[in-house]
Amino acid sequence: MSKNTFILNDETQKNSHGFRVPNAKIDLERFKKNAVLLYMHRRGEVHGKWENIRIEGSLLLADAVFDVDDPKSKEISGKVERGFLNAASIYLNFTSDTTFVEVGKNDFELHGTEALESSVVDIPSCGNALKLFQSGEELQEEQIKGYLLSAQPFKKLKTTEMEKFMFTAVALSVLQGLGVTDTDNPEKVSDAFVKLSADLKTEKEAHTTLKNSFTELKTSTAKNILAVALAEGKITADEETSMLPDTIANPELTAKFLSKIPAKVKLSATVVTKPKKDGDEDAEKAKENWSYAEWQDKDPKGLELMFTQDEERFSKLFNAQ
DSSP states (O other), rough: EEEEEEEEEEESSTTTTEEEEOOOGGGGGGHHOOOEEETOOOOEEEEEEEEEEEEEEEEEEEEEOOOOOOOHHHHHHHHHHHHHHEEEEEEEEEEOOEEEEETTTTEEESEEEEEEEEEEEEOOOTSSSEEEEETEEEEHHHHHHHHHHHOOOOSSSSSGTTTTBOOOHHHHHHHHHOOOOOOOOHHHHHHHOOOHHHHHHOOOOOOOOHHHHHHHHHHHHHHHHHHHHHHHTOOOHHHHHHHHHHHHHHHHHHHHHTTTOOOOOOOGGGGGOOOOEEEOTHHHHHHOOOHHHHHHHOHHHHHHHHHOOHHHHHHHHHHHH
């Protein structure tokens, strides 16, 4: 097995993205325990391992040990031995502690990443080769730029204490949507988030009110359907109670079920219907202008019949609430 020393990171050099990575700010613990050597960061293709991982001055170094029993790994090892491949790229994973820090004018450092693997590559990232990942996905150039833009200090904060307002690219787009383009201005940023929080609270309250009103309406409708069925002798009082939850969930299904049950005939039903009195037609006509609440209060049985016999009219009345 042959060994070749590679530079995994040079903390004095800016990479192609425009920032540096201090070696002391990289978590190497997991990498040292499982220092797999890949080619071009291709998962599932392990071509060896890294040994003697160490920091010497400004350099993060490691020795490549290739699995020469594997034909592809032997081929890569040969290109390294013959000087055709001599660069490595380290896989840095963003964690909850990852931040960009501005240590000087237009001078940024990446802190709090975790190294997971390193690969032999054909073209390094301008001397300081690296790949940046978050949740297993490689970060694209625009995402990295967004993170860099978020690493801007507030003018009123003490720069000696390196206090920063860190925004993700998503947060920056939200601020832009709120009309805030000057993210260096703490008052504007604060006002924007206060307004956003207030708007969100208002929307949540309105949603809760609407949801409660709809629930009350469904409950009232279900009770009316079951009350009519109880009055007609189609169900018992115990059944009225037990059927209420299902009726609230699906009043149409319950109404169709009850419509197939014949009502019990009462003695009063054998009495000849009396002729209509003067004013009956006017009363029926007045019902045309009743609201859903008036039907519930004045003629719940009629409302239940409308539900089962004239669904279109019932739907218009219900939705008008």
